[in-house]
Amino acid sequence: MSKLIGKTWIDGNEALAWGAALGQIDYFTHYPGSPVNRVANDLEEIDQEHELGIKFNHALNEHVAILAAAGASLCGARSMVVMKHVGLNIAADPANYLGVTGVKGGMVIVVGTDPGATCSTGEEDVHWYVPQFNLPLIEPVSIPQIVESIPTAFELSERYSLPVLLFLPATLCFNSDAVDLPAPPARRPVRFHFEQNRDAYTHVGAKAVQHHAEHLQRIADLRSSTWRAREFFNSSAPVGIISRGAAHCHTYEAIIELGLEEGTHLLTTELVYPLNENEIRTFAANKERILVVEDQDGFLEFSLKNLLYNESPCPIHGKDRLPSHGDLDYQMVLRAVADFLGCESNPPPRLPAVEIPERLGTYCEGCPHRSTFFGIDQVVGDSDTIIGGDIGCSSLPPHRPDWLLCMNAGIGLSQGMAQVVDEQSIISTGGEGSFFHMGIISLLNAVHNKIDFLHLVFDNRIVAMTGHQLSPTSEGHDQQVDHRKLLESLGVDHIFEANAFLPFEVKYRLEQAQKLSGVRVLWVRGNCAYFPDAEHQHRRKVRTLQIHNDKCGSCRTCFEDLGCPAINERPGSTDIYVDLDRCARCGVCLEVCPNEAIEVQELKN
Numbered sequence: 001m002s003k004l005i006g007k008t009w010i011d012g013n014e015a016l017a018w019g020a021a022l023g024q025i026d027y028f029t030h031y032p033g034s035p036v037n038r039v040a041n042d043l044e045e046i047d048q049e050h051e052l053g054i055k056f057n058h059a060l061n062e063h064v065a066i067l068a069a070a071g072a073s074l075c076g077a078r079s080m081v082v083m084k085h086v087g088l089n090i091a092a093d094p095a096n097y098l099g100v101t102g103v104k105g106g107m108v109i110v111v112g113t114d115p116g117a118t119c120s121t122g123e124e125d126v127h128w129y130v131p132q133f134n135l136p137l138i139e140p141v142s143i144p145q146i147v148e149s150i151p152t153a154f155e156l157s158e159r160y161s162l163p164v165l166l167f168l169p170a171t172l173c174f175n176s177d178a179v180d181l182p183a184p185p186a187r188r189p190v191r192f193h194f195e196q197n198r199d200a201y202t203h204v205g206a207k208a209v210q211h212h213a214e215h216l217q218r219i220a221d222l223r224s225s226t227w228r229a230r231e232f233f234n235s236s237a238p239v240g241i242i243s244r245g246a247a248h249c250h251t252y253e254a255i256i257e258l259g260l261e262e263g264t265h266l267l268t269t270e271l272v273y274p275l276n277e278n279e280i281r282t283f284a285a286n287k288e289r290i291l292v293v294e295d296q297d298g299f300l301e302f303s304l305k306n307l308l309y310n311e312s313p314c315p316i317h318g319k320d321r322l323p324s325h326g327d328l329d330y331q332m333v334l335r336a337v338a339d340f341l342g343c344e345s346n347p348p349p350r351l352p353a354v355e356i357p358e359r360l361g362t363y364c365e366g367c368p369h370r371s372t373f374f375g376i377d378q379v380v381g382d383s384d385t386i387i388g389g390d391i392g393c394s395s396l397p398p399h400r401p402d403w404l405l406c407m408n409a410g411i412g413l414s415q416g417m418a419q420v421v422d423e424q425s426i427i428s429t430g431g432e433g434s435f436f437h438m439g440i441i442s443l444l445n446a447v448h449n450k451i452d453f454l455h456l457v458f459d460n461r462i463v464a465m466t467g468h469q470l471s472p473t474s475e476g477h478d479q480q481v482d483h484r485k486l487l488e489s490l491g492v493d494h495i496f497e498a499n500a501f502l503p504f505e506v507k508y509r510l511e512q513a514q515k516l517s518g519v520r521v522l523w524v525r526g527n528c529a530y531f532p533d534a535e536h537q538h539r540r541k542v543r544t545l546q547i548h549n550d551k552c553g554s555c556r557t558c559f560e561d562l563g564c565p566a567i568n569e570r571p572g573s574t575d576i577y578v579d580l581d582r583c584a585r586c587g588v589c590l591e592v593c594p595n596e597a598i599e600v601q602e603l604k605n
């Protein structure tokens with residue numbers, strides 16, 4: 001990717017990485033998450049190729065990531081921290097104080113948002129954090145503007161001594177455009193040093209109040225700064241439209257398609273918070289009505305109404321005409337703009353409508369979680385055993401756990417349940433990524449409170465769902481954690497281990513664990529089917545798989561209960577077959593077949 005300098009086709013993740021390099025970043029940290037899951041990989045490539053010497057911190061959660069970025073910034077380094085929208089919940093505690101401490105080197109907090117929940121677990125609107133943190137918020141409207149906005153954000157951050165938030169929706173993160181990329185400049189020759197100043201960095205009593213006042217003043221200075229929004233079409237028109245972020249391009253295009261350039265004044269602000277009040281007042285002064293086009297809950301509309309409440313009789317519309325849920329698409333914006341301006345909007349569909357069959361998610365062929373859940377199912381059967389679920393690939397459909405809320409909801413909710421229910425068994429589950437994210441503290445909490453409780457860790461040795469970032473138990477990790485020693489040191493009463501690819505071993509260990517009391521952990525390990533990729537490729541080269549239909553009893557265990565997508569039934573027949581192009585040769589179907597109808601054969605040479 002980074003070899004092509006000049007006009008280069010890049011997506012939103014790459015644009016963030018290039019923006020960071022062009023902004024002379026010194027320090028990068030993140031907790032991986034869609035839709036901003038690849039920024040670290042892309043920046044590492046640029047860093048290696050151009051020998052920039054950027055320091056990386058692949059953090060285990062967003063709380064430590066944002067604080068590490070702030071620490072580097074307080075020593076003068078330009079720092080960036082990247083997380084997904086729900087990650088901001090984890091980082092919210094420190095984020096509340098970073099405006100108060102102020103920063104030294106430019107600090108940018110990039111948050112990938114997900115209107116429409118296309119790549120994550122929800123579409124929480126994190127805009128409402130912004131006035132609470134009271135930090136500037138930039139929202140680029142296009143891929144080239146993402147690249148430009150990072151150096152701008154660093155400068156803004158240094159000028160006002162405030163971390164700058166940058167929100168980017170999945171639509172832009174995964175979209176691509178051709179961008180003119182210069183070679184990244186060398187890093188600034190800065191000697192990083194922390195100037196001790198307890199007065200500035202200690203917030204108690206009167207000092208906390210004084211720092212708060214200083215923070216408010218910095219935001220007020222920025223609010224009345226010379227930062228300008230961009231204006232389009234006819235500034236004398238009585239109808240105004242204001243947009244932010246990815247909605248801008250739809251809005252701009254809709255006005256042109258409807259031929260409403262003369263009758264419309266469009267304003268798009270990349271600095272979404274704090275709004276430049278004078279600019280908004282000037283914009284609204286000659287308007288009879290205003291439409292706000294934006295995704296999610298209507299943060300910009302709320303801000304405008306708040307600002308103009310006592311000043312302008314001009315009605316402001318927005319979420320009464322556009323949905324607050326799901327992502328905005330072009331047709332929605334086109335209809336809303338046409339309706340607002342009182343004209344027809346019946347453009348021919350741009351693409352022929354295609355009926356897309358519903359498709360559920362599933363585990364990959366050879367996924368260790370599929371066989372682990374098969375083992376769990378053998379124990380749970382039709383009982384009302386509670387299965388605590390967690391975020392991660394272990395929570396993919398068919399959603400065997402009883403809930404899917406947030407990171408470590410399995411290990412947390414299950415503890416409360418374990419303390420109050422008498423007649424139901426509980427198996428809390430979670431991946432090792434979640435365990436090292438915060439689950440480790442939750443487990444310690446169970447030990448601390450002597451909670452009679454069983455937790456199962458799916459250790460696939462990688463943070464798989466967000467792009468194969470190393471986890472502390474990854475093979476080949478320089479600092480690979482010994483999970484048994486770790487659990488012993490936490491004071492876990494009973495530790496069990498099982499091989500994920502042996503579902504009856506999982507079943508056996510689970511049954512053993514259920515018979516005991518105290519804090520119990522079953523650590524189920526098995527490499528992700530696609531990591532290390534070489535292992536997966538090697539197995540395909542040296543092994544093949546055959547199903548003997550003459551032995552098959554058509555019990556459907558392999559393709560229904562286990563649910564491996566590489567195994568199928570021939571149409572109009574009870575014969576089953578394996579798709580060798582998909583089969584990962586994990587061998588789990590052999591384990592579950594009651595008739596020994598499946599055979600793995602070693603290939604010669």
Ligand code: SF4
Nearest residue numbers: 564583584586587589
């Ligand atoms: S067909 Fe069998 S060996 Fe192949 S991926 Fe599926 S479970 Fe594994």
Ligand code: SF4
Nearest residue numbers: 552553555556558593
């Ligand atoms: S598990 Fe064995 S017996 Fe059952 S359908 Fe599959 S191959 Fe046939």
